[in-house]
Amino acid sequence: MHHTLIIDTDPGADDVIALLFAMAAPEALELQALTAVAGNVPLAKTSRNALLACEWAGRPDIPVYAGAERPLQRTPIYAANIHGREGIIGVDVHEPATPLAEGHAVDYLIRTLRTAPERSVTLAMLGPQTNLALALAQAPEIVRGLRELVLMAGAHFNGGNITPTAEFNVFADPHAAEAVLKCGVPITMLPLDATHKILTSDERIARLRGIGNRAGVIVADILDAYAPQEMQHYDMPGGPVHDATVIAYLLQPSLFSGRLINVEVDSREGMGFGQTVADWHGSLKRPANVNWIADGDAQGFFDLLAAHVARLP
Ligand code: RIB
Numbered sequence: 001m002h003h004t005l006i007i008d009t010d011p012g013a014d015d016v017i018a019l020l021f022a023m024a025a026p027e028a029l030e031l032q033a034l035t036a037v038a039g040n041v042p043l044a045k046t047s048r049n050a051l052l053a054c055e056w057a058g059r060p061d062i063p064v065y066a067g068a069e070r071p072l073q074r075t076p077i078y079a080a081n082i083h084g085r086e087g088i089i090g091v092d093v094h095e096p097a098t099p100l101a102e103g104h105a106v107d108y109l110i111r112t113l114r115t116a117p118e119r120s121v122t123l124a125m126l127g128p129q130t131n132l133a134l135a136l137a138q139a140p141e142i143v144r145g146l147r148e149l150v151l152m153a154g155a156h157f158n159g160g161n162i163t164p165t166a167e168f169n170v171f172a173d174p175h176a177a178e179a180v181l182k183c184g185v186p187i188t189m190l191p192l193d194a195t196h197k198i199l200t201s202d203e204r205i206a207r208l209r210g211i212g213n214r215a216g217v218i219v220a221d222i223l224d225a226y227a228p229q230e231m232q233h234y235d236m237p238g239g240p241v242h243d244a245t246v247i248a249y250l251l252q253p254s255l256f257s258g259r260l261i262n263v264e265v266d267s268r269e270g271m272g273f274g275q276t277v278a279d280w281h282g283s284l285k286r287p288a289n290v291n292w293i294a295d296g297d298a299q300g301f302f303d304l305l306a307a308h309v310a311r312l313p
Pocket residue numbers: 010012013014015039040126127128152161167168169242243
């Protein structure tokens with residue numbers, strides 16, 4: 001399964017792990033660029049952290065474009081309480097050796113998708129979907145260049161993580177999520193329903209650390225710092241690695257299972273703000289627009305992650 005891939009991201013502890021994972025699979029994931037968006041922390045930090053991920057993966061050749069610094073309409077929210085003030089809890093950050101690519105991420109998405117062969121580009125989205133929503137608003141014809149969207153977003157059976165009903169990436173920009181879900185491109189979503197079933201353990205983190213390379217230590221240090229607070233807050237036996245499940249899906253979709261259903265976003269102010277309404281039983285008889293992933297093979301995920309982290313510097 002080969003993908004010509006762009007990753008839109010708000011690094012972010014789990015984003016960094018996902019980016020390292022992706023950059024360890026160049027034969028399957030032909031990574032064109034990273035586009036950064038404000039989310040877990042402000043844009044200046046998410047774009048810097050994306051550059052650091054490229055540095056740690058030994059891939060300074062991958063261009064990183066800074067994108068939207070705020071959501072379409074709502075007041076910005078961040079998650080530094082989870083990801084740390086600098087956005088990568090558990091590791092020290094530094095000024096990257098490589099500068100950001102020239103130009104705005106939205107302009108990069110528009111010119112790239114306008115000229116790409118029809119349905120050729122996979123876009124993985126690991127943060128609020130603001131960049132793509134802005135690009136679609138300016139140039140709706142860019143959908144022709146997209147093969148599929150794979151998003152870490154949403155929650156249904158699991159319930160939310162930022163409110164009782166909403167998952168962070170959607171809650172941080174529900175108007176963007178609404179536009180993306182309606183764009184007509186094939187969409188797969190890895191919601192909390194799946195990511196909260198693929199959890200760390202002391203053994204799984206020790207295995208990553210035991211690989212013995214720098215990437216293994218970085219991933220293990222991040223997980224050792226990131227997991228406990230998620231475990232405590234959601235009363236889980238391990239910590240989720242949300243965004244990395246998107247990369248595992250791209251590499252080995254057979255690890256996951258789900259259903260093609262109708263999914264819409266509630267962007268009305270109130271208790272349901274940012275909720276993904278996932279019509280799992282087809283009650284509303286609305287057209288299916290999302291391959292909603294509800295389950296995943298946790299051991300298979302960690303086996304795949306470890307095998308790829310071992311390929312890095
Ligand atoms: O809800 C989890 C998602 O929100 C992940 O992508 C995490 O990085 C944050 O962006």
